[in-house]
Amino acid sequence: MREVVGAARGQAYNRGMVTELGHFALILALFVALIQTIVPLVGAHKRWPGWMAVAEPAANAQFLLVAFSFAALTHAFVTSDFTLRLVVENSHSLKPMLYKVTGVWGNHEGSMLLWILILALFGASAAWFGGALPPALRARVLAVQGGIGLAFLAFLLFTSNPFLRMAMPPLDGRDLNPLLQDPGLAFHPPFLYLGYVGLSMAFSFAVAALIEGRVDAAWGRWVRPWTLAAWIFLTIGIALGSWWAYYELGWGGFWFWDPVENASFMPWLIAAALLHSAIVVEKRESLKSWTILLAIVAFGFSLIGAFITRSGIITSVHAFATDPERGVFLLAITALFMGGALTLFAARAEVLSSKGVFAMLSRESLLVLNNILLAVAAFVVFVGTIWPLVSELLFDRKLSVGEPFFNLAFTPFFVALGAALPIGAMMPWKRAKAGRVLRKLLPAAVLAIAVLALVYALQTGRSALGPVGLMLATWLVVGALTDLWARKGNSPLSRLLRLQRSDYGRVIAHAGLGVTIAGIAGLLAWQSEDIRVMQEGESLTLAGYDITLQSVERVQGPNYISTTGQVLLSRNGQNIATLTPEKRFYPVARMPTTEAGIDNGFLRDVYVVIGDPQDGGGWAFRSYVKPLANWIWGGAILMALGGAFSLSDRRYRVAAGARKTNVQGVPAE
Incomplete structure (x- = not known):
């Protein structure tokens, strides 16, 4: 009996030690983030190589410390350590192992620790893969990333500490929210956070470029891989969340225009605009100020999403917390970074002048149209999401903004975007002849109209949603394939195999959007x-x-x-x-x-x-x-796959962009 009691005490002691070490690692990470924020910035300003070099080991150390802290919290959940308040409130000894692990981020405190872990991972990745960046720019990027980490580490430790103990530990826990005990939602938050937090890298590059006072083609090349990676993860995360809602909640839908759903959709739209805008910066050195602004706003929407889910201002199945104190802290973080970045943006307006000139009919113009439509669509979603809160605060009226508003206000902009995508993808740079492009797309247009006529003739007594949706989907898919075929020109068929991966990525992503639109139109128009x-x-x-x-x-x-x-x-x-x-x-x-x-x-x-x-x-x-x-989620998979193809293109690696800059003779400093 003594041996059993002694073994139990020893296991409890070991669990307690691991937990305390995880707590200590989190506190230490806060001080490392402080050093990572201040020292490289001073070094870059003074041109002190030693101080700038601190950024990389600090980013690595912060990641390792946060990773250890996250592992310690995971260990507490897996071993059912009910001396920890968070484990008591979100776990149970009879829960399957998968949900013991996912219970780590199935709550406010654990999800914020996952957020910070991913933030530190992106910072460390910039240190690992950014060796060819100019030293001053790299130091500033890592310093800004460290500053974001510092703010969220302070938020976690002072308002949402995951390592708080129980004075009287219970025999068992209160279990995880049953809605979260599902494989789809087990993987949905990590992917979504990889997208949310990944946009911090675009923000860090934008702020670093503004501090340095230089935005050029090389910067456009450097920022694109990080934005593309974040967009891919956001696409997967949103699709997983939609799929989970479809089969788990039992209401038969895939998208409810819930405020928290919208909070993930808005950064996705802005990130898509940023990807297309960065192309113009890279190719033509135009739209610099607009691209910088998009990089700031994209991460700003991610911060707004964190505020919405954790402030208690809305009621949602997705919401994590209802503590106003946390909401105020998150609002202060959002105001600090967004206000500071926008102030810097205004102060540096003179360095953002564009060099490239382009005609009204050109790929640049179509990419501008693409950006306008995506930005306005995101603004419509933002207004619909925030208006009930504004109405209650200012007019003391409770309003509900639901599906009818979003369908009416959002759909026209997205239809226009789908109509413009195939044309913009095939337009030449600088100056184009519309007739030449439209002749190549004529078969796609004829086929799309034929699909419209056929579907409209087959259906009786139904709305135009189905036929129009399938027409737009056909236009996007066949237009994307036409774009691919046009790149072969008069060359042999084998030329298609030698095209850049980014070309394939663009075609697959655009076709994936068409497949998703077909799925949405078919489900909404013909569901029984x-x-x-x-x-x-x-x-x-x-x-x-x-x-x-x-x-x-x-x-x-x-x-x-x-x-x-x-x-x-x-x-x-x-x-x-x-x-x-x-x-x-x-x-x-x-x-x-x-x-x-x-x-x-x-x-x-x-x-x-x-x-x-x-x-x-x-x-x-x-x-x-x-x-x-299933076409809805099949199209999302295609979009993410297209992004992955583009990301694997060697031209979009950070080092490749840096080498190109050096060849052109642009000084690093």
Whole structure:
């Protein structure tokens, strides 16, 4: 008995030591971030190489310290260390291991530590891969990145410390929010944070360039890989969140225009504009001031997203915290970095003059149009998201801005963007002849109009959303393929294999956008729905499918109790699949969740949801047939894949940009 008690005490002591070391590492990281912020900036200003060189080891040290702290917190969750308040509030000993790990970031404090870890990772990556950058620029970039880390480390330690102890540790925890106990949402936050926080690198490059007083083609080449990486991660993160909402929440939709959803969508739109704008800076040394402004605003929207999810000003299934003190701290961080960057932007306006001149008809002009449409679309989403708060604060009126507003106000700008993309991708630089480009795109236009006419003729009594959406999707996909084929010219077919990866990346990403638009249009225009009370053994017919509720049984899960239906799906007498929709109840958290039963297909999903038992007998039962549903996320995968192809192009590596600068004879300092 003594040996068992001694072993238990030893394990508890070891867990406590690991936790305390993680807390100490986080405090030490704060001081390292302070050094990383001040010393390189002074060194760059004074041209002291030794002081500038401090930036790289400081960035590495900050990353290692934060990584150790995150590992210590993960260890506490995995080992169910209930002496830690955060583990008590967000874990349980019976929880599956996957959700013990993901419980680390399934709460406010842990998610902020993950945010800081990714921030430190990007700073360290700039130190690892930015060796060919001019020393002063590299030092300033890392110093700005360190300053962001310093602010968030202070926020974490002073308002949201994840290592607070319990005076009287309980025997077990209160469990993680059941909605977060799902594989889709386990991976959604890390990818989303990689996108959110990745935009800090574009911000750091913008502020460093403003301090240095030089924005040129080389800067455009350097900032693009970081922005592209952030955009890829944001695309994956948003798609995972949408997919999770589709199959987990049981309401049958994929996007609710929730304020927190919008908080991730706005940086995505601005990052897309920044990517296209940086191309003009790199190729033509134009749009410098606009590109710098986009880099600032993109990260600003990321900070606004952090404020929305953690301030308590909105109620959302995605919100982490409702503490006004935290909201004020985050608002101060946002004001500090956005206000400081915009002030510097105004002070440095004279160094942002453009050199390139271009005609009204040129690729530059179409990229400007692209930027305007993306920026206005982001502004529309911002207004719709923030207006209920403004209305309540200023006019004492509670308003709800939902899907009708966003569909009406946002859709026209995105349709115009889709219409312009194939034309802009094929326009020559500086000066173009519209007739030559339009002749090449004529087959794509004819095919798109044919699709419009065909779909409109086949559907009866429906809105124009489906036909117009599929026409736009066809225009984007075929236009992207036309762009690829045009680059072959009169050369042999083998020339296509020798094209740059960035060319393939652009085509795949634009086609992916078309596929997503097709999926959204098909689902919204042609979805069939049935809501009723069903008895066991009862059947219904929906859009040609026979759906039978064969049985309902009670199932005990690892940390939940499930009401599970057995649903037979058939068509024309042929059995297709057996679906198992669930209504789960988590006793510890005392919360229900819904697990939809879905038969996925290339052209449609059949989607069934079982609800609560009814007083008169039977079960609440909802069923849907959703045309082209999976095209939404298939298109997102294509967009991310296109971004990855472009990112792998050797021309877009930071070192390549630096080498090009040196060859042209531009001095490093």
